[in-house]
Amino acid sequence: MTTANHFVLSAVINGEQRDFLADERDSLLEALRERAGIRGPKEGCNNGNCGACSVLLDGRLVNSCLVMAAEVQGAEITTIEGIASPEGLDPIQQCFLEEAALQCGICTPGFIVATKALLEENPTPTEEEARFWLAGNLCRCTGYDKIIRAVLKAADQKGS
Numbered sequence: 001m002t003t004a005n006h007f008v009l010s011a012v013i014n015g016e017q018r019d020f021l022a023d024e025r026d027s028l029l030e031a032l033r034e035r036a037g038i039r040g041p042k043e044g045c046n047n048g049n050c051g052a053c054s055v056l057l058d059g060r061l062v063n064s065c066l067v068m069a070a071e072v073q074g075a076e077i078t079t080i081e082g083i084a085s086p087e088g089l090d091p092i093q094q095c096f097l098e099e100a101a102l103q104c105g106i107c108t109p110g111f112i113v114a115t116k117a118l119l120e121e122n123p124t125p126t127e128e129e130a131r132f133w134l135a136g137n138l139c140r141c142t143g144y145d146k147i148i149r150a151v152l153k154a155a156d157q158k159g160s
């Protein structure tokens with residue numbers, strides 16, 4: 001149903017121009033999941049504490065639950081759906097699989113998007129730097145070690 005609160009949100013999402021109705025009260029996370037049908041970003045806490053909703057907004061890592069949809073008019077957004085290429089999985093995704101760095105998977109899209117941003121910013125992070133960067137992403141299942149192993153392996157592969 002269209003109401004006075006709706007507006008057309010136009011943005012490039014995962015490389016594709018998208019124009020769809022959103023509500024002025026929507027967070028970016030709500031607009032992506034409920035209006036655009038992009039369900040990779042997950043709602044964990046909805047208050048900026050878990051990182052499950054992480055996306056890249058004009059190349060910058062953000063918690064999409066904390067960004068208003070109305071703020072991203074004309075922006076470029078990358079979600080987990082935009083990380084793999086037509087040729088196959090991104091090396092980060094491959095390393096998460098190889099290191100068994102996921103269990104229930106709720107946190108995984110956020111971790112992978114956050115890792116993408118980390119390796120753009122710092123292609124050769126130390127373990128400490130990787131743990132510090134990913135401190136805003138919470139995982140209830142893995143105990144983090146496997147995730148960090150996957151992140152460092154992906155960094156190694158990118159560098160080699």
Ligand code: FES
Nearest residue numbers: 044045046051065
């Ligand atoms: S759902 Fe956005 S940080 Fe938790």
Ligand code: FES
Nearest residue numbers: 103104139140141
């Ligand atoms: S794999 Fe379940 S929360 Fe991380």
